[in-house]
Amino acid sequence: MLDAKIPQEVPLDNKWTYYKGHCKLVNPANKRRLEVIVVGTGLAGASAAAALGELGYQVKAFCFQDSPRRAHSIAAQGGINAAKNYQNDGDSVFRLFYDTIKGGDYRAREANVHRLAEVSTNIIDQCVAQGVPFAREYGGLLSNRSFGGTQVQRTFYAAGQTGQQLLIGAYQAMERQVALGNVKMYSRHEMLDVVMIDGKARGIICRNLVTGKLERFFGHAVLLCTGGYGNVFYLSTNAMGCNVTAIWKAHKKGAWFGNPCFTQIHPTCIPVTGDHQSKLTLMSESLRNDGRIWVPKKQGDNRKPNEIPEEERDYYLERRYPAFGNLVPRDVASRAAKERCDAGYGVGTSKQAVYLDYADAIKRYGKIEAGKQAMENADEATIILLGKEVVKEKYGNLFDMYEKITGENPYEVPMRIYPAVHYTMGGLWVDYELMTTVPGLYCLGEANFSDHGANRLGASALMQGLADGYFVIPYTMGNYMSAEIRTKAISTDHPAFEETEKAVADRINQLMNIKGKQTVESFHKRLGKIMWNKCGMARNAEGLKQAISEIQQLKKDFWSDLRIPGEINEMNPELDKAGRVADFIELGELMCMDALQRNESCGGHFREESQTPEGEADRKDDEFAYVSSWEFKGENQWELHKEELKFEVAKPSKRSYK
Amino acid sequence: MTPLGGTGGFMEHKNINVKLKVWKQKNSQTAGRFETYEAKNISTEMSFLEMFDVLNEELISDGKEPITFDHDCREGICGTCSMYINGRPHGPWHATTTCQLHMRAFNDGETIVVEPWRANAFPVIKDLMVDRTAFERIIQAGGFISVNTGNAVDANAIPVDKDKADASFAAAACIGCGACVAACKNSSAMLFVSAKVTHLALLPQGEPERRTRALNMVAQMDKEGFGGCTNTGACEAVCPKEISIDNIARLNKEYLAAGLLSEK
Numbered sequence: 001m002l003d004a005k006i007p008q009e010v011p012l013d014n015k016w017t018y019y020k021g022h023c024k025l026v027n028p029a030n031k032r033r034l035e036v037i038v039v040g041t042g043l044a045g046a047s048a049a050a051a052l053g054e055l056g057y058q059v060k061a062f063c064f065q066d067s068p069r070r071a072h073s074i075a076a077q078g079g080i081n082a083a084k085n086y087q088n089d090g091d092s093v094f095r096l097f098y099d100t101i102k103g104g105d106y107r108a109r110e111a112n113v114h115r116l117a118e119v120s121t122n123i124i125d126q127c128v129a130q131g132v133p134f135a136r137e138y139g140g141l142l143s144n145r146s147f148g149g150t151q152v153q154r155t156f157y158a159a160g161q162t163g164q165q166l167l168i169g170a171y172q173a174m175e176r177q178v179a180l181g182n183v184k185m186y187s188r189h190e191m192l193d194v195v196m197i198d199g200k201a202r203g204i205i206c207r208n209l210v211t212g213k214l215e216r217f218f219g220h221a222v223l224l225c226t227g228g229y230g231n232v233f234y235l236s237t238n239a240m241g242c243n244v245t246a247i248w249k250a251h252k253k254g255a256w257f258g259n260p261c262f263t264q265i266h267p268t269c270i271p272v273t274g275d276h277q278s279k280l281t282l283m284s285e286s287l288r289n290d291g292r293i294w295v296p297k298k299q300g301d302n303r304k305p306n307e308i309p310e311e312e313r314d315y316y317l318e319r320r321y322p323a324f325g326n327l328v329p330r331d332v333a334s335r336a337a338k339e340r341c342d343a344g345y346g347v348g349t350s351k352q353a354v355y356l357d358y359a360d361a362i363k364r365y366g367k368i369e370a371g372k373q374a375m376e377n378a379d380e381a382t383i384i385l386l387g388k389e390v391v392k393e394k395y396g397n398l399f400d401m402y403e404k405i406t407g408e409n410p411y412e413v414p415m416r417i418y419p420a421v422h423y424t425m426g427g428l429w430v431d432y433e434l435m436t437t438v439p440g441l442y443c444l445g446e447a448n449f450s451d452h453g454a455n456r457l458g459a460s461a462l463m464q465g466l467a468d469g470y471f472v473i474p475y476t477m478g479n480y481m482s483a484e485i486r487t488k489a490i491s492t493d494h495p496a497f498e499e500t501e502k503a504v505a506d507r508i509n510q511l512m513n514i515k516g517k518q519t520v521e522s523f524h525k526r527l528g529k530i531m532w533n534k535c536g537m538a539r540n541a542e543g544l545k546q547a548i549s550e551i552q553q554l555k556k557d558f559w560s561d562l563r564i565p566g567e568i569n570e571m572n573p574e575l576d577k578a579g580r581v582a583d584f585i586e587l588g589e590l591m592c593m594d595a596l597q598r599n600e601s602c603g604g605h606f607r608e609e610s611q612t613p614e615g616e617a618d619r620k621d622d623e624f625a626y627v628s629s630w631e632f633k634g635e636n637q638w639e640l641h642k643e644e645l646k647f648e649v650a651k652p653s654k655r656s657y658k
Numbered sequence: 659m660t661p662l663g664g665t666g667g668f669m670e671h672k673n674i675n676v677k678l679k680v681w682k683q684k685n686s687q688t689a690g691r692f693e694t695y696e697a698k699n700i701s702t703e704m705s706f707l708e709m710f711d712v713l714n715e716e717l718i719s720d721g722k723e724p725i726t727f728d729h730d731c732r733e734g735i736c737g738t739c740s741m742y743i744n745g746r747p748h749g750p751w752h753a754t755t756t757c758q759l760h761m762r763a764f765n766d767g768e769t770i771v772v773e774p775w776r777a778n779a780f781p782v783i784k785d786l787m788v789d790r791t792a793f794e795r796i797i798q799a800g801g802f803i804s805v806n807t808g809n810a811v812d813a814n815a816i817p818v819d820k821d822k823a824d825a826s827f828a829a830a831a832c833i834g835c836g837a838c839v840a841a842c843k844n845s846s847a848m849l850f851v852s853a854k855v856t857h858l859a860l861l862p863q864g865e866p867e868r869r870t871r872a873l874n875m876v877a878q879m880d881k882e883g884f885g886g887c888t889n890t891g892a893c894e895a896v897c898p899k900e901i902s903i904d905n906i907a908r909l910n911k912e913y914l915a916a917g918l919l920s921e922k
């Protein structure tokens with residue numbers, strides 16, 4: 001049975017306080033003898049490494065980039081939520097908790113989400129103390145903006161670079177611990193396996209990406225903070241290096257995988273231009289505050305957007321969802337765009353795009369501005385000029401980015417956008433203490449499954465990463481480590497290290513010795529197409545079954561016809577990529593199995609068999625109110641375990657945005 | 659140069675052929691040399707790095723060695739990409755990283771020369787990839803505020819003047835790419851160091867460690883083998899995040915003040 005170890009003694013709003021008051025502690029002298037491995041130094045890993053280093057643990061931290069400051073957390077644009085209620089607009093811990101549970105379509109664990117909402121306020125305090133330069137008002141106090149799925153202004157931000165500033169804060173806190181000797185940082189190191197001794201996680205095997213050599217590291221506990229796996233779709237808003245390898249290896253060593261198919265597809269990204277496309281760029285959700293989304297009313301209309309008269313445009317979100325209009329949640333907006341394009345109304349050369357139009361906003365702001373400047377009879381041209389200035393101030397950096405990528409000027413012609421894979425709610429199953437099903441192995445940040453259910457609200461991933469690292473793991477790890485104080489550091493000559501290293505080396509050799517004809521990229525692209533077409537925005541049983549057999553075939557082809565240039569013992573990015581793609585292929589199969597098993601629609605997971613007559617998602621609480629946790633049983637084999645979700649405080653209701 | 663020069667909103671896309679002269683170097687121990695490649699049928703919609711992807715796919719299929727280069731986010735924010743293109747770090751576009759540069763910046767038939775960052779403090783790892791860990795050690799020397807987790811007061815307890823907060827943010831926008839070093843004839847890291855010192859010095863939270871921070875970071879910069887600053891401004895001109903050279907003046911002031919005060 002899956003026990004999430006949620007404190008049962010007290011009601012929801014007291015659980016975390018109760019836990020902190022009763023968990024076991026480790027005294028400072030003992031902490032100095034305990035070693036912790038932190039794999040990944042994004043927001044979750046860097047904050048954990050810093051906080052644990054400050055407590056006195058001996059930390060070893062790892063990342064595959066050349067510097068911890070480059071983890072993909074750096075790319076987050078919009079902001080970070082916290083229940084500070086600085087705007088006096090009715091926010092509270094309870095509301096943040098409730099919005100997150102509802103936004104997740106009732107597929108997240110209440111106790112975890114409530115804790116997240118509680119510590120959200122500490123995060124902002126901590127970041128400001130570290131010197132994170134959040135946006136401020138003229139009075140010198142912090143500024144807030146609103147974000148999708150909520151009615152309060154609780155999002156803190158630093159222009160369009162919130163993730164960067166938060167990560168730099170955590171990075172600097174960690175570098176300070178490096179200078180103090182509490183943290184040792186290993187950059188350009190990729191974890192390739194977990195070392196298990198007597199049923200506990202006791203270390204890792206890494207490949208030094210510069211020399212190509214395998215290295216062994218011991219830890220009394222191991223923390224995986226390795227981010228999301230959206231790149232299983234090949235194209236996503238993730239960085240090129242984002243991968244599933246670390247948690248996949250852990251999965252194969254006994255850590256169960258929670259809700260693998262729950263993927264967030266973000267509605268506003270720059271569309272694909274051709275086969276050369278290597279990644280997709282997000283255009284911040286904030287653009288939907290002012291932009292209007294439309295397609296032509298006529299199928300296959302090839303006119304330029306500005307030549308299509310107003311009455312021949314279909315503002316389909318405003319039409320379908322009059323109450324929320326262009327501001328419906330991400331999953332709803334994405335599916336609606338796909339529906340129009342599939343029906344033949346898409347725009348641009350690929351026809352896989354819709355327009356995001358600022359012409360009205362420019363006029364609206366222009367008129368307001370003319371009014372402010374007392375220009376009563378301003379002509380159309382002046383109004384547009386003034387409006388463009390306002391839009392530039394609000395969204396200038398995003399418009400510039402769009403222009404750099406597409407070569408089109410969004411002040412003149414509507415932007416073309418299309419949904420893209422953005423975030424994975426699924427990840428390793430963890431209990432309330434963030435421990436996986438492997439003793440001593442923890443998982444933090446996007447890499448775990450907790451907190452966001454079937455759909456994540458904007459600005460809450462940064463919050464979760466920092467909550468896990470700064471404020472949760474320093475407490476929950478003590479409960480495990482207090483029993484480890486007598487465990488001496490284990491030598492990496494131990495047979496378990498030797499065997500695990502050998503298995504890793506064998507696999508690398510096997511990859512190098514295929515000596516086939518096809519490149520890693522070509523396999524990755526093939527996998528991405530299968531996943532996007534059959535396990536993407538809409539899924540059905542037949543497609544998923546086909547996908548599973550196609551992926552199994554792809555796996556055979558991969559292991560018999562892959563070509564990797566170069567050598568093992570050198571910097572070899574193609575070899576790094578090959579290992580990651582091999583893991584993505586296996587993960588893809590599990591995602592399809594999970595999607596097939598969950599015959600309901602919830603959040604980002606839309607099963608075509610489970611929809612209302614109007615084409616809206618139909619969630620089935622009586623059958624599927626559980627977390628799917630998959631145990632690896634051998635090649636192509638998994639066993640499903642269910643963690644029942646009980647909603648004692650936030651009672652499930654239907655999400656409607658009509 | 660701007661990405662879009664007077665095209666009335668729309669850009670016509672086409673395919674071009676370019677010739678590439680690329681620095682190849684097996685590792686830090688061996689000498690490097692230029693190697694010539696042809697990239698054919700390149701869509702002007704491709705990014706510069708996508709052009710390298712296409713070329714690498716061809717090289718691998720032909721049984722040749724692909725070109726190694728550093729990259730990750732491909733959105734201009736992580737600071738990983740680092741190519742010296744036609745004599746300029748990050749190539750011809752103003753305030754743009756290599757990964758955001760697109761092929762419409764080049765003409766059909768053009769020869770493009772691509773080299774790694776060149777500085778003693780940034781040894782080449784392979785081809786176009788260099789080791790920038792010297793920047794890490796500079797941050798370790800003082801690029802932080804010493805506050806342990808859990809010690810913070812309420813975030814709104816200390817108001818910060820908006821102009822100062824904005825200026826601090828502008829300096830904090832540095833992505834640590836190292837283009838400033840690559841552009842400088844002295845390989846100085848002053849723009850990078852000054853951006854960090856400014857970010858923290860302008861905030862009340864950074865005040866207590868202001869003096870030691872400037873001294874220690876500059877000392878570490880010297881130790882790493884970066885050169886001195888002679889104010890040529892090449893760094894500012896190539897910085898993809900438009901970090902201002904005024905920060906260097908501020909760093910100099912901070913440094914002088916700290917030096918005077920430490921002679922008690």
Ligand SMILES: Cc1cc2nc3c(=O)[nH]c(=O)nc-3n(C[C@H](O)[C@H](O)[C@H](O)COP(=O)(O)OP(=O)(O)OC[C@H]3O[C@@H](n4cnc5c(N)ncnc54)[C@H](O)[C@@H]3O)c2cc1C
Pocket residue numbers: 039040041042043044045062063064065068071072073074075076077078079080162163189190191192225226227228237238239242243245246282422423444445446447458459460461462463465
């Ligand atoms: C474009 C974009 C915009 C976003 N905007 C927002 C936003 O506005 N607000 C919000 O809340 N969220 C946003 N998100 C989501 C959020 O940024 C991420 O979910 C979050 O930052 C993930 O943090 P992390 O620490 O879990 O992982 P990451 O930051 O991805 O860090 C992963 C770390 O693991 C390391 N790693 C991975 N595999 C290995 C391995 N095998 N061995 C060694 N090291 C490894 C990497 O080197 C890296 O250090 C955005 C995401 C994207 C892609």
Ligand code: SF4
Pocket residue numbers: 831832833834835836837838839849850853893896897898899900901
């Ligand atoms: S100052 Fe500019 S050029 Fe130098 S590292 Fe920072 S962002 Fe790069």
Ligand code: FES
Pocket residue numbers: 728729730731732733734735736737738739755756757758
């Ligand atoms: S790859 Fe991240 S800035 Fe260029």
